Amino acid sequence: xxxxxxxxIASWLLKKRFHxxxxxxxxxxxxxxxxxxxxxxxAEDTEVGRTYDFESIESYKDFKERxxxxxxxxxxxxIERTRRGEQNLFWPTKVKLFAKSSGTTNAxxxxxxxxxxxxxxxxxxxxxxxxxxxxxxxxxxxxxTGKSLRLGGSKELYEDNGSLFGDLSAILIxxxxxWAEYSSTPSNKVSLMSDWESKLMAIIHxxxxxxxxxxxxxxxxxxxxxxxxxxxxxxxxxFQVWENLEVYFHGGVNFNPYKEQYKKILPKNNFQYxxxxxxxxxxxxxxxxxxxxxxxxxxxxxxxxxxIPMDVYGALNEEAIPLWDIELGKNYAxxxxxxxGLWRYKIGDTVRFTSKxxxxxxxxxxxxxxxNVFGEELIIENAEEALKIACAKTGxxxxxxxxGPIFMVNKDKGAHEWIMEFRNLPKDFGAFVEIFDNxxxxxNSDYEAKRLHNITLNAPIVHEARKNLFYDWLKKNDKLGGxxxxxxxxxxxxxxxxxxxxxx
Numbered sequence: 001x002x003x004x005x006x007x008x009i010a011s012w013l014l015k016k017r018f019h020x021x022x023x024x025x026x027x028x029x030x031x032x033x034x035x036x037x038x039x040x041x042x043a044e045d046t047e048v049g050r051t052y053d054f055e056s057i058e059s060y061k062d063f064k065e066r067x068x069x070x071x072x073x074x075x076x077x078x079i080e081r082t083r084r085g086e087q088n089l090f091w092p093t094k095v096k097l098f099a100k101s102s103g104t105t106n107a108x109x110x111x112x113x114x115x116x117x118x119x120x121x122x123x124x125x126x127x128x129x130x131x132x133x134x135x136x137x138x139x140x141x142x143x144x145t146g147k148s149l150r151l152g153g154s155k156e157l158y159e160d161n162g163s164l165f166g167d168l169s170a171i172l173i174x175x176x177x178x179w180a181e182y183s184s185t186p187s188n189k190v191s192l193m194s195d196w197e198s199k200l201m202a203i204i205h206x207x208x209x210x211x212x213x214x215x216x217x218x219x220x221x222x223x224x225x226x227x228x229x230x231x232x233x234x235x236x237x238x239f240q241v242w243e244n245l246e247v248y249f250h251g252g253v254n255f256n257p258y259k260e261q262y263k264k265i266l267p268k269n270n271f272q273y274x275x276x277x278x279x280x281x282x283x284x285x286x287x288x289x290x291x292x293x294x295x296x297x298x299x300x301x302x303x304x305x306x307x308i309p310m311d312v313y314g315a316l317n318e319e320a321i322p323l324w325d326i327e328l329g330k331n332y333a334x335x336x337x338x339x340x341g342l343w344r345y346k347i348g349d350t351v352r353f354t355s356k357x358x359x360x361x362x363x364x365x366x367x368x369x370x371x372n373v374f375g376e377e378l379i380i381e382n383a384e385e386a387l388k389i390a391c392a393k394t395g396x397x398x399x400x401x402x403x404g405p406i407f408m409v410n411k412d413k414g415a416h417e418w419i420m421e422f423r424n425l426p427k428d429f430g431a432f433v434e435i436f437d438n439x440x441x442x443x444n445s446d447y448e449a450k451r452l453h454n455i456t457l458n459a460p461i462v463h464e465a466r467k468n469l470f471y472d473w474l475k476k477n478d479k480l481g482g483x484x485x486x487x488x489x490x491x492x493x494x495x496x497x498x499x500x501x502x503x504x
Contacts, residue, residue, distance in 0.1 A: 028324070031299045032299055035300065039337060039339060045088070048343060069320055070343070072110050075090075078090055079113060082095055091341030095163075097165075098114065101280055118338065123168075125283075129298065131143065133287070137289060142213060143247070144183060148184050150185075150186075152167070186203045196480035208229065211244055213247075216250070222248070237267050246271065249276060257388070277295050281347050282340070295361055304338075308320045309321075309331070310367075326353050326359075332351055332353075352381075365379040371404070371490070374457055376444065376447040378444060379444075380489055386436050387401070389436075390426070390436040394427055394428060396432055402486055404490050414457055419464075421470055440460075
């Protein structure tokens with residue numbers, strides 16, 4: 001099929017979908033209630049459905065009173081039974097695909113079920129919606145006159161007892177519809193290579209000759225790839241390699257720490273950045289406006305949402321609320337019920353709503369990615385905004401970082417200890433630390449209270465990481481490429497101590 005014809009047909013089909021999106025924008029509560037009741041009806045004859053008598057549930061109130069909120073550890077036994085071949089336990093159609101989590105918050109691997117319904121009605125549907133929303137906002141786009149350079153996981157799929165497991169990106173690539181494969185580079189064979197460093201060169205070899213119009217992948221790893229492209233081609237910026245490049249679709253980690261580095265490699269004011277929010281458990285939100293810093297919550301992907309206010313998360317009075325009861329500006333942990341058979345499942349992410357009409361969110365961090373040893377409740381959103389302020393004021397650029405607590409010993413006070421790898425060092429390191437500390441105080445009143453007159457917390461200690469420290473740590477732990485991320489904040493010192501030891 002000629003590329004111009006493909007471009008016209010794809011654009012027309014994607015724009016048609018926008019009218020369906022408008023339906024849940026207008027009737028969000030009704031759409032979500034319908035999703036819930038359809039999921040319950042579809043799974044009423046499963047083992048879980050019979051246990052909780054799905055057939056008799058007629059409302060969200062019944063659902064909330066009947067089913068408990070669960071963590072992965074609580075549903076692991078039934079997932080393992082499915083991985084060994086039992087079916088119809090938590091979902092009525094055959095489940096043989098499992099997304100293996102990268103394990104950044106827990107050393108134990110998680111195997112998240114991925115049903116056929118989730119592949120079609122969530123993951124692939126969301127990919128089309130991302131393009132639909134982008135095209136709706138950029139009518140002169142020439143996206144489909146070229147290809148998308150996708151940077152997925154670095155692990156192939158593995159078989160065990162008749163089930164398949166691997167990175168979510170490997171599952172998606174292996175089951176990719178023809179339209180997506182036709183419009184992507186590199187080839188599936190290269191995308192699924194397991195050795196990251198060999199894969200990097202293979203991607204460059206296949207892609208530099210293509211007309212690449214978009215990029216898609218996790219910011220940290222995409223940055224590694226882009227710098228390697230420039231190194232191999234001898235070019236100054238990516239537009240000298242791909243002159244029709246117009247947008248970067250990104251997700252997985254906060255983009256703010258990387259944005260200035262991207263602007264240097266992609267020096268066009270009209271170049272677009274579009275953020276997505278997905279996980280092994282599903283695809284949740286998409287940036288729906290040019291230049292926005294929040295994401296539209298997608299309500300018709302076979303996922304029913306609930307939210308636990310973080311001020312009661314883990315407490316005896318912990319309780320989830322539906323979408324229509326949320327408050328703006330408040331931090332929530334997400335609970336999902338999905339078309340892969342996850343029922344009231346805590347995914348471990350936290351979000352804050354910026355709008356109710358329509359429902360838009362910002363991802364604020366992980367329920368386990370924070371430091372709250374001294375009651376300071378420091379979350380990733382605070383840390384990355386403070387780093388952005390400190391970098392802007394001192395001319396620094398940060399590539400990666402992690403932090404943990406210094407515990408109180410005897411009469412010593414606590415503190416936070418950070419190790420940061422800089423692309424550009426601050427002009428004055430002491431000033432950088434002071435600005436960073438003050439920014440954290442201005443962003444987080446609990447941190448400010450603990451730092452007041454050093455009552456509980458001393459000033460933060462910041463170490464400069466040697467070049468490639470975090471890359472070497474990921475390589476040592478077999479976490480190079482794809483979906484793997486640097487653990488940012490932790491209540492323990494495991495990551496921090498290992499990195500400090502490697503930094504000597």
